[in-house]
Amino acid sequence: MIASKLTSLLIILQLLSIFKTLPLNTTLFQETTISSFQTFEFLAIGDWGSGSADQKMVASAMKFFSDRNNNSNPQFVVGLGDNFYESGVTDVDDSKFKTVWTDVYNGSLMQLPWYLVNGNHDWRGNTDAQIKYTSISNNWNLPDYFYDLEVYVGNGLTAAFIFIETNLIFGGIKYEGEPSMRKLGWGEADYAQTQLNWIEDRLRKHYTKDYIILVGHHPVNICLNGMGNATTINKLVDLQRKYRISAYINGHTHNLAYSVIQNIAYVITGSGGKADPEKLRCMEGDFSKGGFGFVRGLIDQTGLHFEYRNENNTLLYTSAPVKKRAHLVPLHLLDKIYHIIDDFNSKKNINFFGSNRHREFIYLFVLGTTLILSPFLFFVGVFSIRFVVKKCFKKML
Numbered sequence: 001m002i003a004s005k006l007t008s009l010l011i012i013l014q015l016l017s018i019f020k021t022l023p024l025n026t027t028l029f030q031e032t033t034i035s036s037f038q039t040f041e042f043l044a045i046g047d048w049g050s051g052s053a054d055q056k057m058v059a060s061a062m063k064f065f066s067d068r069n070n071n072s073n074p075q076f077v078v079g080l081g082d083n084f085y086e087s088g089v090t091d092v093d094d095s096k097f098k099t100v101w102t103d104v105y106n107g108s109l110m111q112l113p114w115y116l117v118n119g120n121h122d123w124r125g126n127t128d129a130q131i132k133y134t135s136i137s138n139n140w141n142l143p144d145y146f147y148d149l150e151v152y153v154g155n156g157l158t159a160a161f162i163f164i165e166t167n168l169i170f171g172g173i174k175y176e177g178e179p180s181m182r183k184l185g186w187g188e189a190d191y192a193q194t195q196l197n198w199i200e201d202r203l204r205k206h207y208t209k210d211y212i213i214l215v216g217h218h219p220v221n222i223c224l225n226g227m228g229n230a231t232t233i234n235k236l237v238d239l240q241r242k243y244r245i246s247a248y249i250n251g252h253t254h255n256l257a258y259s260v261i262q263n264i265a266y267v268i269t270g271s272g273g274k275a276d277p278e279k280l281r282c283m284e285g286d287f288s289k290g291g292f293g294f295v296r297g298l299i300d301q302t303g304l305h306f307e308y309r310n311e312n313n314t315l316l317y318t319s320a321p322v323k324k325r326a327h328l329v330p331l332h333l334l335d336k337i338y339h340i341i342d343d344f345n346s347k348k349n350i351n352f353f354g355s356n357r358h359r360e361f362i363y364l365f366v367l368g369t370t371l372i373l374s375p376f377l378f379f380v381g382v383f384s385i386r387f388v389v390k391k392c393f394k395k396m397l
């Protein structure tokens, strides 16, 4: 009994990527205690690798939780890029791995696995070295530019984290790593679409997970300030809505912010080591703040929610829970609906539903179809009952 509970609490780790696959380590997240509902927890920071005193303060605030104070038990750290200022690392032997990472997050934070993406500053250096470092370090995980992580969060619930390289999709600018980006195909006509197709493929694979969390360096939807390629960003947002992800987490803007748009939580935590002055912070959303800090992601009975904390570990904001994904339209039906809309749009040469083809529309569509068909279904029902009753009476007589 206990054994089977333990097994179900075992968080199985699955890393997949376009180019490479990491070996599985199923012992990583083994729980040692079983309570009636195990709260799942992770920590998230962005734009951290400055080596500043403030980075160290944020680190020690985070450490409060990895030290398991206040019943805390984070399972991993999500790193949102700009891992090493000003220009990434030169190779796997770069001393910044020690001075800016292992020395700063020493102690219990270093005992957690870290899952990372590259930021634009990392592209000024050798991003390939940050990938290679995955096989050298015990807990540095950046196995590829795109990869995903499948997690059993306990209590019979599942989550998928999909890590995406936004520099390569829509954030790349000329002086930041252009030659190495071009080697990967960046700048070619169908490159962004190929990556979006990969993301869609993962979203379909994880469609039945209770939570889907996308992780990237650059913002989409909030605090954009005209950043990035709008066409591609809109395509990514379309995918987020079509597959009804739970949250998108990013850094890049050196602030803390939270907003829920069409039932998707947009989480910005981009001030783990660099912060913009308060006056530069973006003013959109349910919460936004300048200054240093980090985020705690928690999945409890109420759903997925986010705690925002500053470098002194003062609680700044707690988001309302995002409920687990439910009432999903089966994928084949979802495809049909989108096919019909796209057909309609291309015939009329309009973009009628645009990026609003979200679940409310899908519900209306399904409800409408059912309502239209219901008189027909009713008569079919009545006639078949009559038919059966008649047959029975004939036999009895």
Ligand SMILES: *[C@@H]1O[C@H](CO)[C@@H](O)[C@H](O)[C@H]1NC(C)=O
Binding pocket: 025, 026, 027, 028
């Ligand atoms: C799996 O993770 C555990 C805990 O971090 C570690 O002790 C162990 O060496 C890892 N195993 C492999 C094969 O990497």
Ligand SMILES: *[C@@H]1O[C@H](CO)[C@@H](O)[C@H](O)[C@H]1NC(C)=O
Binding pocket: 064, 070, 313, 315
């Ligand atoms: C830890 O819990 C105590 C008691 O509830 C509370 O006063 C304190 O603020 C908590 N610490 C943090 C960093 O949230």
Ligand SMILES: *[C@@H]1O[C@H](CO)[C@@H](O)[C@H](O)[C@H]1NC(C)=O
Binding pocket: 103, 104, 106, 107, 108
């Ligand atoms: C971590 O580093 C700080 C200073 O950077 C030091 O005070 C502390 O003792 C170190 N902790 C561990 C567990 O090594």
Ligand SMILES: *[C@@H]1O[C@H](CO)[C@@H](O)[C@H](O)[C@H]1NC(C)=O
Binding pocket: 192, 193, 229, 230, 231, 232
């Ligand atoms: C934005 O990306 C699309 C492909 O997704 C491309 O066709 C377009 O040229 C790009 N726009 C700019 C300004 O780079």
Ligand SMILES: *[C@@H]1O[C@H](CO)[C@@H](O)[C@H](O)[C@H]1NC(C)=O
Binding pocket: 291, 310, 311, 312
């Ligand atoms: C954090 O604490 C330090 C030292 O007490 C203080 O100087 C700083 O203003 C505090 N930061 C915030 C955001 O309150």
